[in-house]
Amino acid sequence: MTAPPASALRIGGSGVGAISILAGATGTLESVVSPTLPLLQRELSIDPGQGALLSIAMLITGALTAPIAGVLGDRHGGKRVLIWLMVVVSAGGLVSSVAPNLPVLLAGQVLEGAMVGAMPLSFILMRKLLPADRSPVAIGMISGFFVGGGMLGTLIAGPIAEGLSRHWMFAVPTFAIIVATFLVHKLAPDDPPSRTDARIDWPGVALLSGIVLTFMAGLATAPDMGSQPLLLVGVVVLLAAFVTGWIAVERRAAAPMFDLRLLATPAIWRSYVVTFAVCVGAALSIFLVPQLFAVSGDGYGFGASPTDIGRYLLPAAAMAAISGPLSGLGVRRFGASTVVAAGIVLMTASLIGMALVHGEIWHLIVGKALISLANGACITALVIRTATSVDHGTTGTATSLVLVIRVLGFATGAQIGGAVLTAGTPAGSEVPAESAYVTALIIAAVVSALSLLAIRTMNKGATHEPS
Template sequence: MPVTPAPPVPPPRIRKAAVGALGMLAAATGTLESVVAPTLPLLQRELSMSPAEGALLSIAMLITGALVAPVAGNLGDRHGGKRVMTRLMAVVAAGGLVSSLAPNLPMLLLGQVLQGAMVGAMPLSFILVRRHLPAGESQVAIGVVSGLFVGGGMLGTLIAGPVAEGLSRHWMFAIPTLAIVVATLSVHLLMPDDPPARPDARIDWPGLVLLSGVLLTLMLGLSMAPGLGSRPLALGALVLVLAAFTAGWTAVERRTASPMVDLRLLARPPIWSSYVITFAVCVGTAVSMYLVPQLLAVSGDGYGFGAGSTDIGRYLLPGAVTAAVSGPLGGVAVRRFGAGAVVTAAIGAMAATLGGLALLHTEVWHLVVGKALIALTSGVCVTAMVVRTATSVEHGDTGTATSLVLVTRVVGFAAGAQVSGAFLTAGTPSGSDVPAESAFVTGFVIAGAVTALSLFAVRTMSKGAEE
């Protein structure tokens, strides 16, 4: 008589405390990520940095994060999210320690490079909540973790200056690093182990090296974008190098038995359309993030407000708050209405707000309300894309697929910032350092158009999901 095999044992359910530990870790990493930007002038003074060195410091973590996120997601899919996260956070904690003790710029740069590994915590968190929670609850949990990461960034922006000036620059790195250590220990104690999906899979080193080359070349090109128009040879060389890395990576991933990124996964409409939407929305968001503070600060002929740094920070605070709540709101909305409806509504509202700012920016409250609405709709949209991507793939591909959403987000923000700078540079009359008002109008209009065009990808995403 044949023996009926026992049904597979479902993974243990996790308590709210475990999700809370992941949220605490996300908030702590967001705080540590954001302390450099508001204190960059102080760091330049204390460490005698040139403007170019300050710019390098500000993007060091960004570049590392773009490289580490897909690797962490891939390793988490294969070897278990909790196991990889614990080791990754050890690297981040080491980076925070180096940054807090750094006596000079080289040591601080090393610390920032190590800290950049924190971006990998997000896809690893998504692996864990999807593994241990049912679909509806995991969507909300993904939104909560994403929102707390943004909220941590808001907290870091607010406290970095007072901590650095009241205590020292060393403490603004040490305090969030201590919080990361505590949160990591909490995750280790409260989160059940997730068994490796493919423990015997080898690391795709050629694919890793070539993908790193693609991302590094892309980030380098974006950082040099404003000056590349006057250097066609440099632009051509970058394009050729990027094309070579991309072609080589594609060829390697097609042939290897255990690819870092399964190209068949990227070819699915719900997946590639999510990346397109994320990129377009983040470009539009970055344009507003760049132009609104500039418009508040400028005192032009008949426009602008001449606001100082303190006033600008106060004006942008409502936007930071709406960005923090957008993650949980996006997760709840996707659970109730579906990703397609949420993304369509968010993109429509965001594009309309950008268009409204192009027409109406004569009062401070116009910019405050507009920036808050853009932060809210953008956060809801990106959270919906993360949820849609996570739930469109098998459990064993969650980390890889969602990490590429985060990389796309980073590239979109970098591209939007560089495009905004190019708008203002081109719109500044010869002999003046004040851009024309038309440069801001053009920037808002183009940002709104790019955002609205992503609606075509929403149709593809929904159609592909139905199929």
């Protein structure tokens, strides 16, 4: 690994705080669509299929933007690219806030998706401008604010949309992003480029985009694959073709988007596997728990209103907010692998607990809070693990792929949850059977637990294990 840059220690607590606030504001804007999707479908007169497109538009563009942002940050400096990226995100938020119809709102969401690239740029800044013993805690704080902002958006979107209008639920976090971006511009120092030779590998970006889009399309059409086996074959063949092409291009590229030799090291690829599994488990809980609060089924559910659900999820938001800094401290003291393993055990136990015991509201409140804590701690530790396992010049590129995998994991978990509930809904009813929720939570627990198999050897091939 290259030596830390001479500019280390140039950023102070106010600069780290400004970047953390920006992460929280972007996390809030990212999450406002999901809890208000029924309201948006009603007000914009769109069907569930169009609603599904709206719910994943930002995820898709974010997954495609993150690798490009990481390379640009490595080449031109993290702060400069971060500021320009936030200009795009702010424009998207403003477009979404005034959107009169679905096409305009989709355009706003596409622009907002650029926010996913902000995280690797923030990690570039922390590694460049802080010493090695302080950067894990700072990365943890930024990750925690982003996760906490996401939970805050879930909490406030419904009340703002119902009390004011759907326009204000986009406008409020956008204004916060604009203010936070100004603070970052004033309080964070400029960082020098890590790789002056870094170039955007456009063929690699195009093929990775094909992988992501095909994967998302496969998830969206999964319910029809049972009756249309040729559709499944087509998706698998197309996905395999994109993956094969991407590997071939990256091997031959003079400046590949991602060094496949690095991807082949256990420290990196096992981190990606664990990231995907943890996000699948967390996404299932995010999808299922609010519906369990709201459903009024036969002998289960609580018939909660959107405002009630927001109050019930408040402890989970608090746990998400503190998970990042706690994870950063834990990584510095015990190592990333230990923190990830502890988080997976806690998440698995909480998922099983909710599957078996969910007869009272507090059961779900406690379970969801513990899952939020575990998920935030795991993802933060995995990001730190990845960032500190590569050279300073590839921090943005390596961590951006973590965020791509995070998006794919959350999308997969949500689709699994939807498929299980749909299959578990009795004929002639619109309410899934209680057993469907139990099955989905058990699936989430199993997927999370299986990721422990990758933890034991995750350190092999590592350049550095934070301690």
